[in-house]
Amino acid sequence: MKIIVLVKETFDTEAKILLESPNNISQKDVKYIINPYDEFAIEEALRIVEKFGGEVILCSVGREDSQITIRSGLALGADRAKLIVSGATDSITVSKFLAQSISQEGFDLILAGWVAIDDNNAQVPARLSELLQIPLVNVVIEIEISEDKIICRRDSDDKIEIVETGLPAIIAVQRGINEPRYPTVKNILQAKKKKIEFLYMEKIKEKVNINISYDVIQSKRKGLLIDGSSPQKAVTILVEKLKEAKVL
Amino acid sequence: MGRLLVFVEHKDGCLKKISRQILGYFSNTGGENDFEITAIIVGDSIEKKIINETASWGADEIILVEDKGLINYNPLILVQAITEIIRGKNPQLVLFGNTALGKDLAPRLAQVFSRQMVSDVIDINLEKEIINFIRPIYGGKAFEKIEISSNNLTFVTVRPNSLESFVNCYQTPKVHKHHTQINDNLPYLLKEVIKKAAEEKSLTEAEIIVSGGKGMQKAENFKLLEELAKVLGGAVGASRSVVDAGWMPYSVQVGQTGKTVKPKIYIACGISGAMQHLAGMSTSQVIVAINKDPDAPIFKVADYGIVGDLLQIVPLLTEELRNMYRE
Numbered sequence: 001m002k003i004i005v006l007v008k009e010t011f012d013t014e015a016k017i018l019l020e021s022p023n024n025i026s027q028k029d030v031k032y033i034i035n036p037y038d039e040f041a042i043e044e045a046l047r048i049v050e051k052f053g054g055e056v057i058l059c060s061v062g063r064e065d066s067q068i069t070i071r072s073g074l075a076l077g078a079d080r081a082k083l084i085v086s087g088a089t090d091s092i093t094v095s096k097f098l099a100q101s102i103s104q105e106g107f108d109l110i111l112a113g114w115v116a117i118d119d120n121n122a123q124v125p126a127r128l129s130e131l132l133q134i135p136l137v138n139v140v141i142e143i144e145i146s147e148d149k150i151i152c153r154r155d156s157d158d159k160i161e162i163v164e165t166g167l168p169a170i171i172a173v174q175r176g177i178n179e180p181r182y183p184t185v186k187n188i189l190q191a192k193k194k195k196i197e198f199l200y201m202e203k204i205k206e207k208v209n210i211n212i213s214y215d216v217i218q219s220k221r222k223g224l225l226i227d228g229s230s231p232q233k234a235v236t237i238l239v240e241k242l243k244e245a246k247v248l
Numbered sequence: 249m250g251r252l253l254v255f256v257e258h259k260d261g262c263l264k265k266i267s268r269q270i271l272g273y274f275s276n277t278g279g280e281n282d283f284e285i286t287a288i289i290v291g292d293s294i295e296k297k298i299i300n301e302t303a304s305w306g307a308d309e310i311i312l313v314e315d316k317g318l319i320n321y322n323p324l325i326l327v328q329a330i331t332e333i334i335r336g337k338n339p340q341l342v343l344f345g346n347t348a349l350g351k352d353l354a355p356r357l358a359q360v361f362s363r364q365m366v367s368d369v370i371d372i373n374l375e376k377e378i379i380n381f382i383r384p385i386y387g388g389k390a391f392e393k394i395e396i397s398s399n400n401l402t403f404v405t406v407r408p409n410s411l412e413s414f415v416n417c418y419q420t421p422k423v424h425k426h427h428t429q430i431n432d433n434l435p436y437l438l439k440e441v442i443k444k445a446a447e448e449k450s451l452t453e454a455e456i457i458v459s460g461g462k463g464m465q466k467a468e469n470f471k472l473l474e475e476l477a478k479v480l481g482g483a484v485g486a487s488r489s490v491v492d493a494g495w496m497p498y499s500v501q502v503g504q505t506g507k508t509v510k511p512k513i514y515i516a517c518g519i520s521g522a523m524q525h526l527a528g529m530s531t532s533q534v535i536v537a538i539n540k541d542p543d544a545p546i547f548k549v550a551d552y553g554i555v556g557d558l559l560q561i562v563p564l565l566t567e568e569l570r571n572m573y574r575e
């Protein structure tokens with residue numbers, strides 16, 4: 001089975017967000033990681049291939065330097081990677097680039113994370129399913145693959161839905177699906193020799209009627225600390241405050 | 249004059265809160281951008297009660313997509329039906345709640361039309377020719393402000409409890425049906441639906457959440473939080489450490505890799521306030537923290553904090569509130 005895993009490089013979850021200008025988030029001194037949901041996707045792909053045989057190919061739209069992050073995905077056991085280097089970060093263009101290179105490559109199954117923790121978009125898997133005209137099962141917490149069908153458990157707020165689909169398909173995974181492995185020393189060494197294919201794509205400048213700016217959260221919270229050495233007194237004060245704030 | 253399309257979600261004969269919030273917000277914030285609101289209701293048989301409630305929240309027009317084949321959610325059928333409706337109505341905005349359904353449908357539709365989608369917005373402002381959206385990114389550590397000219401077709405999902413809704417006077421909307429041809433041979437088949445346990449349900453819609461962290465010390469102590477939540481009519485959440493320890497199920501994890509919540513009150517008990525936890529709750533209206541460590545980072549984002557032992561404080565707080573409600 002030929003499995004493509006979509007991998008997005010994101011800021012480390014601990015990263016401090018600083019603005020260079022209102023329209024630019026600073027990338028200085030930022031540590032990068034693979035989007036945590038994509039790690040679940042890689043793990044799932046590895047497990048499927050361990051069972052059925054095949055190949056795991058990571059596919060990412062990012063920066064030239066994303067290869068460092070992608071390499072850490074190869075160290076988990078993926079076979080090779082395609083890195084589309086482009087200035088594009090918007091979902092429409094990223095999905096278009098992914099669709100182009102993935103359909104050239106060919107595949108049986110695509111795995112992705114359901115959301116990227118940086119842009120919080122949750123759009124690329126759905127867009128890709130429309131572009132490639134293959135079914136998407138979204139927010140999946142369990143996959144069972146047999147000869148000709150895939151059964152997914154999907155987390156849908158207050159319900160679990162069990163969905164059947166066939167191959168090829170795209171499945172966007174949610175935490176809970178598996179526990180990702182750690183890279184072994186052997187795999188880290190091997191990863192250095194694995195192939196990353198670079199593709200350079202230029203974003204077509206469109207007439208944009210969209211303007212994006214950023215604001216970094218400053219806590220506008222009251223920050224009132226109540227001494228709890230007399231718990232009863234503290235609790236009474238808290239309830240008073242909540243009443244004053246009109247939330248009780 | 250523009251047109252808004254609002255996808256209305258309903259459950260057990262009532263509109264979901266998020267749908268009331270979206271309808272109520274736009275029917276009262278017309279302003280210079282006087283929008284006509286078209287609501288889409290989907291179901292196998294849609295009760296009159298739901299239609300009336302949709303009308304009472306200010307829909308100018310209601311489109312019913314009714315078919316036995318719609319008893320269970322299938323994105324392929326809904327994408328087809330909504331695509332047909334959009335083509336007929338030419339709306340500027342198509343709005344969903346940022347719910348399981350909205351998160352799944354909106355980006356598919358956005359791609360059908362090759363248009364922008366603005367996910368998980370917490371505020372919308374209508375100006376003359378521009379619509380402004382605010383949405384959290386980087387786990388709530390920053391906010392993105394997006395301005396789009398209001399005459400473009402744009403898809404939006406709205407985070408529950410973000411828009412203020414007002415009860416609107418009843419409109420007498422035109423109600424009509426939209427028929428869509430359902431293909432029985434779809435490559436996406438819903439086999440079974442399993443309801444989750446009642447206590448797991450309400451987290452994203454809950455008005456009050458009492459959440460516990462590693463400081464709860466053991467699974468049994470979560471009983472204290474359940475009692476507090478019960479008095480407040482709220483739900484219980486947890487940090488990842490608690491979920492990893494197996495004290496609570498993953499479905500109640502709040503944070504970057506868990507649920508994003510926006511209740512009126514979020515009470516964090518024995519939670520240190522790691523960034524990844526804040527990502528899930530930092531937009532709550534009021535944050536209360538109970539922690540024995542005065543330097544715990546959670547206090548930096550809290551409105552009210554009590555420094556002390558939660559095993560003492562939580563039961564007293566439950567008692568205090570119980571007395572208050574009794575009076």
Ligand SMILES: Cc1cc2nc3c(=O)[nH]c(=O)nc-3n(C[C@H](O)[C@H](O)[C@H](O)COP(=O)(O)OP(=O)(O)OC[C@H]3O[C@@H](n4cnc5c(N)ncnc54)[C@H](O)[C@@H]3O)c2cc1C
Nearest residue numbers: 461462463487488503504505506518519520524525540558
């Ligand atoms: C990629 C990634 C994703 C993550 N996603 C999430 C996520 O979605 N959600 C999440 O929550 N975390 C997430 N984490 C984990 C996060 O970094 C923290 O480790 C976690 O939130 C800590 O949980 P905690 O606050 O319960 O535990 P701790 O950090 O151990 O804090 C326990 C707190 O309890 C206090 N305490 C102890 N005893 C008492 C007492 N008797 N009375 C009062 N207070 C007491 C202590 O002072 C301390 O502040 C993620 C981490 C990573 C790397």
Ligand SMILES: Nc1ncnc2c1ncn2[C@@H]1O[C@H](COP(=O)(O)O)[C@@H](O)[C@H]1O
Nearest residue numbers: 006060061112113115116121122123124
């Ligand atoms: N630039 C990208 N390169 C590769 N995959 C991506 C990229 N952006 C998003 N994805 C995939 O789509 C998922 C959802 O991302 P998003 O739509 O940005 O929230 C991610 O978890 C990735 O699997």
